[in-house]
Amino acid sequence: MKLINGSFSKSVCPELFNTTISSNGNSTTDNGRARLLWGSWSDYPKQIVDTPNGPQEFAVVGERLYSQHAVARMQPSGQRYTSGPPAEGTAPPLTGNLQPYVNSPGIQTFDGNQNIRGRSISPSFVEDIIQNTKALKQSNGNWNYRSGNLQVILSPDKKRVITVLDIH
Template sequence: MNGNALEWNSWQNYPKKTIYGKQYSSIGNRLYSQHAVDRMQPSWLGFPAGTVGAGRNISPNIVEHTIQNEIKTSSMVNGVKRTVYWSGDVGVVTERNSKIVVTILRRSEK
């Protein structure tokens, strides 16, 4: 890794941490759900196991940029506060004060 670049890979290649009975990948200073990592995966790595379609080509660096620099909204989902950050067509859904990345969204072209 060079400079501040975060490793961009697939679920099985990241170190794991278990919190509240759920397993997360540790990338930089955040934890990522398997769903988020599958959505981020580089498309050239193919389809993540158990998913339909290739990854969305969104690197952890883009996730960090989106969280640090863009517009956010918050809502409650099943009693848990979720914050969604947007930058252009990329959305990052987080929980626990943005320490856990739950999923990655992509707005489609209109």
């Protein structure tokens, strides 16, 4: 991609100019394929749902609801080229200073309770796992979808993504 006068050039990167964002978190391209917006918590419309733990706010991503924790887990990790904290010091936490993520490398995102590092997992990949793997019901009623080292936990009604785990 090339910046021309502070903006992207349509001739260099036409896909940026043929994309529209809908109000439900979908991104559609000119060829008709729907892709889910991979954004941060503030990028998505919100919906409050009564849960067993009381009212909770969820991000609307496509046709599914995602907890703030799940959205934070999907964020870029910032770990692609890093080998640790920068030599000149450590980045300050975004909000709070809870362990184990204080003074650790990578991008930290507040999940509503604490800072966590993202796992670089797109919502489209999460949906692919949900659509193409067999779910196992957990003892608490939640549904566990697993593909390789990724695990997606859905609420008992399968409408809310509770968390996304990267299991090594």
